[in-house]
Amino acid sequence: MTKISIADVLQAHYRIKPFLPKTPVLTSSTFDAMHGRKFYFKAENMQKTGSFKVRGALNAIIKLQESGEPVKGVTTHSSGNHGQALAWAASKCGLKCNVITPHDTPNIKIRSIEGYGASVTLCEPNPTSREETCQRVTMETGYSFVPSSDHYDIMAGQGTIALEFLDEVPNLDAILIPASKGGMAAGIAITAKSLKPNIKIFVVEPKGKDLERCLIAGERLWPNPPQFVDTIADGIRIQQLGKLTWPILLKLAEKEVFTADNEEIMRGMKFAFQRMKVVIEGASGAAVAAAMSDRLRKMDDSIKNVGVILCGGNVDIDQLPWYKGK
Missing domain, CATH: 3.40.50.1100 (Rossmann fold)
Structure with missing residues (x-):
């Protein structure tokens, strides 16, 4: 199961x-x-x-680094909290980070993502746009995708x-x-x-x-x-x-x-x-x-x-x- x-x-x-x-x-x-x-x-x-999101984001990044495979950076799509968490965790682990987030995400969350050193890519406020934009950015950057929940x-x-x-x-x-x-x-x-x-x-x-x-x-x-x-x-x-x-x-x-x-x-x-x-x-x-x-x-x-x-x-x-x- x-x-x-x-x-x-x-x-x-x-x-x-x-x-x-x-x-x-x-x-x-x-x-x-x-x-x-x-x-x-x-x-x-x-x-x-x-938020709680930092627990999962940090665990996922450290496990990526423990795998022995090279990790160029990490990316995700998020309405804000997972994006902030991944940005913070990436900074602690010495990795670059890009976060795709809907353009209607509260400004406080976007500013916080950027404040932790990540770049932000805005998308349309629907799940399909989030996923498609994230796939494009992941391919362009060569970063590892870290999902917000389903992992x-x-x-x-x-x-x-x-x-x-x-x-x-x-x-x-x-x-x-x-x-x-x-x-x-x-x-x-x-x-x-x-x-x-x-x-x-x-x-x-x-x-x-x-x-x-x-x-x-x-x-x-x-x-x-x-x-x-x-x-x-x-x-x-x-x-x-x-x-x-x-x-x-x-x-x-x-x-x-x-x-x-x-x-x-x-x-x-x-x-x-x-x-x-x-x-x-x-x-x-x-x-x-x-x-x-x-x-x-x-x-x-x-x-x-x-x-x-x-x-x-x-x-x-x-x-x-x-x-x-x-």
């Missing part, structure tokens, strides 16, 4: 540990009282480059989140994980289920992804070509899970999926800003919204301790979504 195991995650952990901090786990007694369970927020928004080395790196989380909070009963193509969700699912088989893995999505219908059917029911859904959570707007992440999540994730619309995402972001004093982006807001949801409130009372992945904090504070009338 899969070519990734807990052993790969442990190797990734030791590979990236010298470069990256252990992110904190935040709690809020106010949030717990409002929503009826004990919640633990894994603050990946405080990770290097402002076992990326998943292994993201799985290190669960190693830390269950070490910090071993009594977790469930984890809420925002998903785009699903690299983080798959990595966390493999790791958490290996360490604690009864833990529940819930995927969080923006409205329009329609993942629950696919999981229940056991089929990829999404249209082709892949689309972006209409959401303020730009980091999770790709509609389809990856081809490698799909079978992992089909097997390990719960069939119930938490869906957040723009208003709910903003409500989650605002709570984090105002009450927890942390800056989070829309994808993280979706995870907070899932924790706030009636669906979770109505679930089995045996789910007492819930982990919430605050996957990133790269939001443009000059363009906050509630100021734009969305």
Whole structure:
């Protein structure tokens, strides 16, 4: 079913540990009282480059260099967070980097990519343009392509989140994980289920992804070509899970999926800003919204301790979504 195991995650952990901090786990007694369970927020928004993505990017680059094959540079397509992560990781490993990103990506993310020393190539804001532009640039530069999610080395790196989380909070009963193509969700699912088989893995999505219908059917029911859904959570707007992440999540994730619309995402972001004093982006807001949801409130009372992945904090504070009338 899969070519990734807990052993790969442990190797990734030791590979990236010298470069990256252990992110904190935040709690809020106010949030717990409002929503009826004990919640633990894994603050990946405080990770290097402002998101979890650096874990997978760094693991993938170091593995490339360990292979013994010459690596001229690395390239990828990204809506921002993976691009920043790859740019930072490449700089640490002494490699050149080019990132293809949609022209509507928040400026803060583009500036950060360039700030880490990478070059940026803009493309149209759809998955097909991203992939075609990246293929062209990869051929022109001779760089190695490092995907954002759908790669076992990326998943292994993201799985290190669960190693830390269950070490910090071993009594977790469930984890809420925002998903785009699903690299983080798959990595966390493999790791958490290996360490604690009864833990529940819930995927969080923006409205329009329609993942629950696919999981229940056991089929990829999404249209082709892949689309972006209409959401303020730009980091999770790709509609389809990856081809490698799909079978992992089909097997390990719960069939119930938490869906957040723009208003709910903003409500989650605002709570984090105002009450927890942390800056989070829309994808993280979706995870907070899932924790706030009636669906979770109505679930089995045996789910007492819930982990919430605050996957990133790269939001443009000059363009906050509630100021734009969305």
